[in-house]
Amino acid sequence: MSLNVLVVDDQGIVRAGFAAVIDAEEDMTVVGEAADGIEAVRLAAELAPDVILMDVRMPELDGIAATRIISGSPDAPRILVLTTFDLDSYVFDALRAGASGFLLKDVHPDELLQGIRVVAARESVLAPSATRRLINHYASVPGSGLPGGSTPRELSHLTAREIDVFTLIAAGLTNTEIGEQLGITVGTVKSHVNALLRKLELRDRVQATILAYDLGLAHPNPPHTSA
Structure with missing residues (x-):
């Protein structure tokens, strides 16, 4: 088509x-x-x-x-x-x-x-430059993960695993990288991504990253530093 x-x-x-x-x-x-x-x-x-x-x-x-x-x-x-x-x-x-x-x-x-x-x-x-800046901008938010171990009201209807996937999406990880970090298959990651996007009424991963930024969550990849 x-x-x-x-x-x-x-x-x-x-x-x-x-x-x-x-x-x-x-x-x-x-x-x-x-x-x-x-x-x-x-x-x-x-x-x-x-x-x-x-x-x-x-x-x-x-x-x-x-x-x-x-x-x-x-x-x-x-x-x-x-x-x-x-x-x-x-x-x-x-x-x-x-x-x-x-x-x-x-x-x-x-x-x-x-x-x-x-x-x-x-x-x-x-665009690669935009991706880097989006992640850097998001990563600049103080804190990491869910503040105080609490779950924001907006995420209360997600499962614990969906929240894990949500924070890793916002950190800029691919499905393959998320699967490796969580010890699950790429197919399972895709299922979690589709489920959380549907529940949060988001269009895509970019919108998920923006929501994570708005909620004050941060779980970025640590920046690489040279010796």
Whole structure:
């Protein structure tokens, strides 16, 4: 089944470039293009794309605001934010608005296509620099694990194992790394991830990390230090 993609950017040549790359794939089709956030919101409702490539800086309505509006609708498409500006405020604002990924516009075409497929599969994708900063920002929160051994009210309906997995997701660990740390299979980890995302009504692992940050939890990998 072909993935329907909406391309949103205020520069026509950029939209054309992304569209050409996407339409060259057998499993993807560009169903529409928008030059600003207002048009993006309208076309998202009319065309029901699977994935939206969303620029940040646009006239009328910027990409963050458009992402927030679109993500609040039922059966919202997945949104992959693309920008020239690798700034913390854009990364965090985009993810909090409901984006499932964040990539820079100079990304290699293969990485862009992979990013579209990843977010369409209800996973998340972040530019490496954004991933490092997101984890570092989260890891800077004082404390580690559940404060005082207590469970925040928001997590009270999770099992103990789901909470373990939740904190390790927020620390930036992959499913394989979580399985190794907890002594369980990757398949079991995936089951716990799906269960906790469903219970917490979260879209993906990025949203889980943001919730963990909001709750003041921290369980990051310790930074590597040189002798």
